Amino acid sequence: MKLKLATVALGAVMAAAPAMADLVVPNLSYRTGPYGANGTQYADGFNDYFTLLNERDGGIGGEKIRTPECETAYNTEKGVECYEATKGSGALVYNPLSTGITYQLIPKVAADKIPLYTPGYGRTSAKNGKVFEWVFNAPANYWDGASVAIKYLLDQNGGSLEGKKIALVYHNSAYGKEPIRTLQELGKKHGFTLTELPVDPPGQEQKSQWLQIRRDKPDYVLMWGWGVMNQTAIQEAANIRFPMENFIGTYWSGSEVDVKPVGAGANGYKALTFHGVGMDYPIYEDMKKHVIDPGKASQGGQFVGSVLYSRGMYAGVVIAEAIKKAQELAGTSQITAAQLRDGFEALDITPERLAELGLPDFGPEIKMSCDNHGGSGMARLQQWDASAGKWTLITDFTQPDQDVLDPLILEDSEAYAKEAGISPRC
Amino acid sequence: MEFLYASEVLLNGLMAGVMYSLVALGFVLIYKASGIFNYAQGVMALFAAMTLVGIMEGRVPFAHLINAAFGVHLSSFGWTVPGLLAILLTALIMVGLAIAIEKLVLKHLVGQEPIILFMATIGLAWFLEGLGDVMWGADVKVLDVGLPQGISETVETMTDGLFGYGFFIDRLDIWATVIAAVLVAALVGFSQYTKQGRAMRAVADDHQAALSVGISLQFIWIMVWSIAGFVALVAGIMWGTKSGVQFSLSLIALKALPVLMLGGFTSIPGAIVGGLIIGMGEKLFEYFVGPAVGGATENWFAYVLALLFLVFRPQGLFGERIIERV
Numbered sequence: 079m080k081l082k083l084a085t086v087a088l089g090a091v092m093a094a095a096p097a098m099a100d101l102v103v104p105n106l107s108y109r110t111g112p113y114g115a116n117g118t119q120y121a122d123g124f125n126d127y128f129t130l131l132n133e134r135d136g137g138i139g140g141e142k143i144r145t146p147e148c149e150t151a152y153n154t155e156k157g158v159e160c161y162e163a164t165k166g167s168g169a170l171v172y173n174p175l176s177t178g179i180t181y182q183l184i185p186k187v188a189a190d191k192i193p194l195y196t197p198g199y200g201r202t203s204a205k206n207g208k209v210f211e212w213v214f215n216a217p218a219n220y221w222d223g224a225s226v227a228i229k230y231l232l233d234q235n236g237g238s239l240e241g242k243k244i245a246l247v248y249h250n251s252a253y254g255k256e257p258i259r260t261l262q263e264l265g266k267k268h269g270f271t272l273t274e275l276p277v278d279p280p281g282q283e284q285k286s287q288w289l290q291i292r293r294d295k296p297d298y299v300l301m302w303g304w305g306v307m308n309q310t311a312i313q314e315a316a317n318i319r320f321p322m323e324n325f326i327g328t329y330w331s332g333s334e335v336d337v338k339p340v341g342a343g344a345n346g347y348k349a350l351t352f353h354g355v356g357m358d359y360p361i362y363e364d365m366k367k368h369v370i371d372p373g374k375a376s377q378g379g380q381f382v383g384s385v386l387y388s389r390g391m392y393a394g395v396v397i398a399e400a401i402k403k404a405q406e407l408a409g410t411s412q413i414t415a416a417q418l419r420d421g422f423e424a425l426d427i428t429p430e431r432l433a434e435l436g437l438p439d440f441g442p443e444i445k446m447s448c449d450n451h452g453g454s455g456m457a458r459l460q461q462w463d464a465s466a467g468k469w470t471l472i473t474d475f476t477q478p479d480q481d482v483l484d485p486l487i488l489e490d491s492e493a494y495a496k497e498a499g500i501s502p503r504c
Numbered sequence: 505m506e507f508l509y510a511s512e513v514l515l516n517g518l519m520a521g522v523m524y525s526l527v528a529l530g531f532v533l534i535y536k537a538s539g540i541f542n543y544a545q546g547v548m549a550l551f552a553a554m555t556l557v558g559i560m561e562g563r564v565p566f567a568h569l570i571n572a573a574f575g576v577h578l579s580s581f582g583w584t585v586p587g588l589l590a591i592l593l594t595a596l597i598m599v600g601l602a603i604a605i606e607k608l609v610l611k612h613l614v615g616q617e618p619i620i621l622f623m624a625t626i627g628l629a630w631f632l633e634g635l636g637d638v639m640w641g642a643d644v645k646v647l648d649v650g651l652p653q654g655i656s657e658t659v660e661t662m663t664d665g666l667f668g669y670g671f672f673i674d675r676l677d678i679w680a681t682v683i684a685a686v687l688v689a690a691l692v693g694f695s696q697y698t699k700q701g702r703a704m705r706a707v708a709d710d711h712q713a714a715l716s717v718g719i720s721l722q723f724i725w726i727m728v729w730s731i732a733g734f735v736a737l738v739a740g741i742m743w744g745t746k747s748g749v750q751f752s753l754s755l756i757a758l759k760a761l762p763v764l765m766l767g768g769f770t771s772i773p774g775a776i777v778g779g780l781i782i783g784m785g786e787k788l789f790e791y792f793v794g795p796a797v798g799g800a801t802e803n804w805f806a807y808v809l810a811l812l813f814l815v816f817r818p819q820g821l822f823g824e825r826i827i828e829r830v
Binding site (some may be wrong): 115196250274276277278280285286292293305309316318335339340343373377380 | 509517568571579643644646653655745750752753755756787798802
């Protein structure tokens, strides 16, 4: 009996041993609930990239990567539960795809010394690495997006927005309110007036907001929406015959999920993005060969190439590159979360490196440092072609207005440092 | 001009109210006939709309499950089904669902406290939510049964000619109003002039008395849940056409609650009038007061309005007066 027990115990240890040596990147995903349709695609892209690395390269630095999923349903409490449940598994980094969850995790990751990577979402002022030692949000944040949208409108109007009217339709939450201060400052600088139109989540009923837009006739409408709010807003805009080319959504209001339900009415709608779109990248050949065709793609690979899939994959790319850099710096393949933070701070994903990865011109250069955790903030615009059923990139990567953004980031991060008793480093 | 703007808001509020009423009707039917507050009504609308899209597009139900279990790559049968036929088939599935609910849930809870039945419908909501996702996938589905959407140019031109300002009315809202009117007329006619309708009212009045005269409680419950399933399908079609078929559709139940509080849980006309008052009230409040308080007042104001009515009529505008003697 003792021999049998010993054999079973040994077997269990042997089975567990390789798993313990893996690089663990928990995937705090949401495939259910009001935002499940969006979260599913992002989670698939995130998983598939690491599957590709495991299948094609044998992992990173010889170490396999595991992405254990935990369902948050985009619910902050569940997100925190997922974090607590997985952090002891050797978790190297978190990417919860939720601003609400991010805000709750910021003090926790600082205490646990685990990096939090929030590309295009989360707390904007986390760009200041002097205060937010464990949070990274490159390549772009909300305020970068707001600024890039205004820069685009400046270009469209010969460099002046004097006297123009811009309406902001936003998700009435911490996320939706993020760009307001930036847009107000940009309004002062460029002379446009900003009308703020909050929409209570989930956002299926927006008649009042769009009747007001019809009456006020703003020159442009910007949107900070998520989930069903996006589809409803685009439908309402089409209903009142608002010119779609003057309607610009943020990163999270610009996926196929948002425009397809509206059909032809969504044609011409524009949205911000911080990465490329479509499948015209060499990486998809490898993805097909090593992940999709062998049946290893997350959910059968049904969303490969979509905007949110691409974004999830891109998050995987940045994390994988940071792991690689951390391994180089630490001189070992089995890195810790603290060593990964060093990897993020030393990260430099050049255009050449992106091309090597099979993603030429997919994203802007990402160069982070001790004080800059947000990269360049460059973003670009895409436009929906309803007849072709695809997004087309219509601008190059554009630098945001750092003269306006930097003081705002400094102000917000310093306020947080004071509140949390953090002494700025670097 | 301000008066015209307010009139436009009022008209759109009334139309939005009709959309809320469509959801509220399902609650009323079940509550009226069985005293059960059906928490799952919103999810039934979602499930019905998902099933309708699945049938129309010829999707293979449980495809993910089948693919994972057998290593195949099924997704579609390769055919499409016309909208009207798909609606009929979905209605049949909702009847099947009603039978299953009666046999597997309600039958075993006869005589239990209302709170137990309410809890059972919460469980049902969770189950249907998961079943819908597993059957048809969690992606956002486009629903097009041929209902028109967008501004009514006729109304715009007419009002422009009359008042010098063209009103915005969504054609989908006009259709919703017509459909709701037909639905209410049919439901009222059914409950007043048919044998089954009278039996339904008898059960609503007194279960024991109805049973004693030979009315089958089982049949009535199946019938009522089937009708509520059909009403859910209609609500699912209208809301699904508006913003795609997706999980959020189940949350439209939240818009129906103030309507029920205001109109009463037991009155079909109450659901309609309640919807109109809520729709109109929330839109006018948002128009006049919203800008001064930062906007986004509609969700909470609907409940405030309903509560104000409750102060004066606790049973709702059309609800049955509750008289309890000690």
